[in-house]
Amino acid sequence: MPEPTPVLPEVLAQIHALPTSSRPLIICDVDEVILHMIAHLEDYLNARNLRFLNHQYRLTGNIGPHDTDTPLPADDVKRHLHTFFDEVSHQQEIVPGAETALKELSTDWDIVLLTNLPGGHNKPAREKLLSGLGVPFPVVTNSGPKGGAVAALSAQRAQPVVFIDDSPTNHSSVNASLPSSVQVQFIADARFRANMRQEDHIDLLTGDWQETANFIGDILR
Numbered sequence: 761m762p763e764p765t766p767v768l769p770e771v772l773a774q775i776h777a778l779p780t781s782s783r784p785l786i787i788c789d790v791d792e793v794i795l796h797m798i799a800h801l802e803d804y805l806n807a808r809n810l811r812f813l814n815h816q817y818r819l820t821g822n823i824g825p826h827d828t829d830t831p832l833p834a835d836d837v838k839r840h841l842h843t844f845f846d847e848v849s850h851q852q853e854i855v856p857g858a859e860t861a862l863k864e865l866s867t868d869w870d871i872v873l874l875t876n877l878p879g880g881h882n883k884p885a886r887e888k889l890l891s892g893l894g895v896p897f898p899v900v901t902n903s904g905p906k907g908g909a910v911a912a913l914s915a916q917r918a919q920p921v922v923f924i925d926d927s928p929t930n931h932s933s934v935n936a937s938l939p940s941s942v943q944v945q946f947i948a949d950a951r952f953r954a955n956m957r958q959e960d961h962i963d964l965l966t967g968d969w970q971e972t973a974n975f976i977g978d979i980l981r
């Protein structure tokens with residue numbers, strides 16, 4: 761189990777700028793949860809004669825040319841991801857049911873979107889896209905594991921706190937920093953979800969927003 765990570769100063773500043781509230785809190789990731797990511801990345805890779813080598817949940821070591829099983833070096837993957845986000849981040853498609861489920865949940869819960877965009881890169885474009893898609897909740901940008909940010913978001917707040925994210929790394933980090941949180945691992949892509957082993961700290965592993973809304977709704981009932 762990883763050590764708890766501290767929240768970055770630039771992330772803490774965004775958290776302190778949020779309105780105070782005594783309602784329970786849902787902290788929700790964006791990529792592969794609210795907006796499709798893997799499907800868009802696969803289109804990007806195909807257009808460059810690249811592909812996912814398998815459906816294990818990682819990008820580095822898992823992207824390579826169509827005609828070999830040899831992965832691209834980590835630096836190349838990083839460069840492609842940067843280009844990919846610059847090209848598609850203003851036009852990513854919504855995961856079906858996300859806006860309806862979040863709207864329904866927002867009757868009883870505060871919702872904060874916690875997304876990893878190093879340096880706040882593309883934050884305004886992302887906020888604009890999300891509110892245009894009917895997901896008008898505050899966005900906090902983070903980089904690295906999310907545990908510190910989640911602990912800071914939940915400080916001086918009512919319990920329970922629900923954390924929704926696709927990444928196993930972020931879930932391990934949140935389990936280390938805020939073990940009392942309810943953890944939903946949401947992976948929109950069925951192939952990658954089928955390859956994910958559900959860890960003990962994951963309360964629900966899903967790719968379905970209606971199931972997610974029902975599960976979270978039951979927490980307060």
Ligand SMILES: [Mg+2]
Nearest residue numbers: 789791792926
């Ligand atoms: Mg994500």
